[in-house]
Amino acid sequence: MIGALFLYPLGYSLAAAFTEPGSGLTLMHFRKAYELYSTDILFTLFIVITSTLLTGLFAIIIAGILTLGETPWLVGALRQLYRWPLFIPFIVAAQCMRTFLAKNGLMNNSLVALGVMEPLQATSFLDWRGIIITFVWKQVPFVTLMLAGAMASIDRATIEAGRNLGASRLRVLIEIVLPQVSQTLLVGLVLSFVTMLSVLSVPMMVAGSQPTMLTVDMAFRINSYGDYATANALGVISYLIAGTVAWIYLRHNVKREVQA
Amino acid sequence: MRKGLWAAGFAALLLTTSASAQTLNVATAGDQNMVDYIKDYLGPMFEKKNPGVKVVAVGTGPGDGGSQKIYEKLDAQKKAGAASDFDVVVIHQKAAGTMVKEDLLKKYRDTLPTGKMVTRDTATNALGTDVSGYVMPMFHSQTALAYNPDLVKNPPSSYAELRDWVKQNPQQFGYNGIKGGMSGVAFVTGWVSAFGGDAAKLEKGPYDAATKATWDKALADLKEFNKNVVITPGNAGTLDMLNRGEIAMGPVWVDMFYTWKAEGKLPPNTRLKLISPGMPGQPMYYAIPAKTGQEKLAADFIALATSPEVQAEGIVKRFNWYPGIDAKNLEGKLDQAAWNQLFADITPDALAANGKPFPIGPYFNDILESYEKNVAN
Numbered sequence: 001m002i003g004a005l006f007l008y009p010l011g012y013s014l015a016a017a018f019t020e021p022g023s024g025l026t027l028m029h030f031r032k033a034y035e036l037y038s039t040d041i042l043f044t045l046f047i048v049i050t051s052t053l054l055t056g057l058f059a060i061i062i063a064g065i066l067t068l069g070e071t072p073w074l075v076g077a078l079r080q081l082y083r084w085p086l087f088i089p090f091i092v093a094a095q096c097m098r099t100f101l102a103k104n105g106l107m108n109n110s111l112v113a114l115g116v117m118e119p120l121q122a123t124s125f126l127d128w129r130g131i132i133i134t135f136v137w138k139q140v141p142f143v144t145l146m147l148a149g150a151m152a153s154i155d156r157a158t159i160e161a162g163r164n165l166g167a168s169r170l171r172v173l174i175e176i177v178l179p180q181v182s183q184t185l186l187v188g189l190v191l192s193f194v195t196m197l198s199v200l201s202v203p204m205m206v207a208g209s210q211p212t213m214l215t216v217d218m219a220f221r222i223n224s225y226g227d228y229a230t231a232n233a234l235g236v237i238s239y240l241i242a243g244t245v246a247w248i249y250l251r252h253n254v255k256r257e258v259q260a
Numbered sequence: 261m262r263k264g265l266w267a268a269g270f271a272a273l274l275l276t277t278s279a280s281a282q283t284l285n286v287a288t289a290g291d292q293n294m295v296d297y298i299k300d301y302l303g304p305m306f307e308k309k310n311p312g313v314k315v316v317a318v319g320t321g322p323g324d325g326g327s328q329k330i331y332e333k334l335d336a337q338k339k340a341g342a343a344s345d346f347d348v349v350v351i352h353q354k355a356a357g358t359m360v361k362e363d364l365l366k367k368y369r370d371t372l373p374t375g376k377m378v379t380r381d382t383a384t385n386a387l388g389t390d391v392s393g394y395v396m397p398m399f400h401s402q403t404a405l406a407y408n409p410d411l412v413k414n415p416p417s418s419y420a421e422l423r424d425w426v427k428q429n430p431q432q433f434g435y436n437g438i439k440g441g442m443s444g445v446a447f448v449t450g451w452v453s454a455f456g457g458d459a460a461k462l463e464k465g466p467y468d469a470a471t472k473a474t475w476d477k478a479l480a481d482l483k484e485f486n487k488n489v490v491i492t493p494g495n496a497g498t499l500d501m502l503n504r505g506e507i508a509m510g511p512v513w514v515d516m517f518y519t520w521k522a523e524g525k526l527p528p529n530t531r532l533k534l535i536s537p538g539m540p541g542q543p544m545y546y547a548i549p550a551k552t553g554q555e556k557l558a559a560d561f562i563a564l565a566t567s568p569e570v571q572a573e574g575i576v577k578r579f580n581w582y583p584g585i586d587a588k589n590l591e592g593k594l595d596q597a598a599w600n601q602l603f604a605d606i607t608p609d610a611l612a613a614n615g616k617p618f619p620i621g622p623y624f625n626d627i628l629e630s631y632e633k634n635v636a637n
Binding site: 035036037038039040098102103104105124126204205206207208209210211212216217219220222223224225226 | 321323324325328329331332436437438439440486490491492493494497500501504505506625628629632633635636637
């Protein structure tokens with residue numbers, strides 16, 4: 001099954017990226033991809049890396065509050081709320097953000113109505129910031145879910161010991177809890193990274209097309225020119241980015257196994 | 261017993277497929293309004309005239325990408341030696357040229373009673389490819405600048421004036437680049453025609469691969485121009501931002517503009533201006549795939565769709581497109597108010613002078629790719 005449905009198309013698109021009918025092996029599709037889309041490659045990296053880091057940060061904060069929080073209503077409310085975005089598809093999230101983040105959208109209008117901001121100060125977030133906000137909003141619950149699960153299963157005695165010796169909750173979180181769940185955090189972030197790298201709807205709907213993410217460029221190459229070769233070359237570049245992250249993760253794993 | 265059940269089920273399945281042989285599959289590229297037009301308006305009308313026939317409309321997506329999908333399916337079916345399961349296709353110019361060259365379409369127009377009512381040259385020439393006989397224009401659409409007269413008292417009347425206006429009013433003009441739909445593409449090809457030198461050659465050919473080097477200056481200027489504009493997400497994105505007052509001006513499709521205005525999604529005072537030396541427009545074509553099994557039904561469908569009554573009521577009045585057949589055939593079929601509304605901002609003279617075709621296929625691709633290389637990257 002994997003062979004037929006994944007490896008065959010993968011091999012086929014790799015072959016298409018590196019060959020040109022009539023002239024054999026070539027790197028011309030990559031040269032073209034670089035000439036036309038070098039900015040977009042950097043832009044994609046920037047968006048995905050920033051989003052992953054922010055996702056990690058928010059996930060740690062929420063999971064930390066869920067595990068160490070001492071305000072029952074806050075923990076209860078967070079526990080109820082944080083999973084919701086998990087059930088909303090990217091395309092729906094993107095559509096919501098389009099009206100929420102616009103210059104005269106719901107967010108700015110609410111801020112103006114509250115008197116926090118003057119109407120003239122309003123700016124549109126429908127650019128790279130919009131993409132990052134949508135990605136983080138969508139991926140935080142996923143990482144938090146994994147992280148909170150892992151935190152719940154560590155030995156409470158280590159936390160209690162830290163608290164009894166007078167460590168603040170923040171210190172307990174950073175020095176005692178996080179090291180024990182770092183593996184889970186890494187898995188969650190790697191999966192989020194790869195997911196965000198492959199989303200087409202969000203950059204297409206939320207931001208304008210200059211610069212944009214590689215997925216949009218691939219779709220454009222195919223839809224406008226029927227040019228599968230350059231699209232495949234861009235695909236290979238995406239594989240490389242995703243592959244690098246997977247490699248970091250695997251290396252980390254191997255190191256741990258050797259240590260153990 | 262069990263076997264008998266299976267056989268009965270299979271027979272029932274066969275029966276339903278043969279009954280649905282009277283299904284006419286219409287595949288249409290373009291925005292959702294195209295699917296709505298066939299599903300809600302044309303389809304029911306055709307079903308009423310032909311009892312037992314069911315019209316199924318399938319949308320394949322906006323812009324040339326939608327037509328490309330239709331092309332890929334027909335091409336794959338041809339290579340597999342299979343009959344095509346689309347009976348009528350509605351496609352853009354670029355794909356029509358390719359499909360005619362690769363013998364994927366039937367030559368049917370001369371058999372239609374409405375075939376002689378077509379006069380525009382886009383019915384014979386699709387971006388440089390001779391398509392006469394293979395296609396029937398469904399409608400003609402045009403791009404123009406939409407603006408908010410409260411914010412723009414004296415709208416620019418040419419690309420050169422627009423360039424100065426944008427310099428003085430940064431971030432007040434918005435368009436959707438070239439990846440978010442055809443209104444942005446139209447704006448860019450119009451820019452190259454205006455500043456890139458020989459505009460007539462872009463429209464008529466012959467193609468010369470060296471021409472694109474002469475656009476460098478025009479594209480460098482466009483990159484400079486882009487610094488002061490907002491890049492919007494899509495055709496609808498430009499209209500959205502006009503509606504929310506986030507931009508004061510932007511290129512739009514005339515039909516979308518009127519439809520949005522009628523639905524209250526744009527301020528009622530918003531207006532249009534077709535600037536010189538011209539902005540492109542394009543027809544959508546009805547065509548019949550070469551391997552359809554329902555040639556007769558498909559031709560009847562297109563004959564109905566291009567009849568003066570339907571062109572007046574459906575194309576002009578309901579969907580605000582310019583008619584695909586010669587407008588003089590519509591006289592008496594349309595009330596004066598609907599006619600006037602269509603030409604309120606852009607007079608027939610302005611349309612004739614500044615409504616241009618898109619550049620021929622190879623130049624068109626060159627412009628898009630040069631834009632990606634020199635302006636967007």
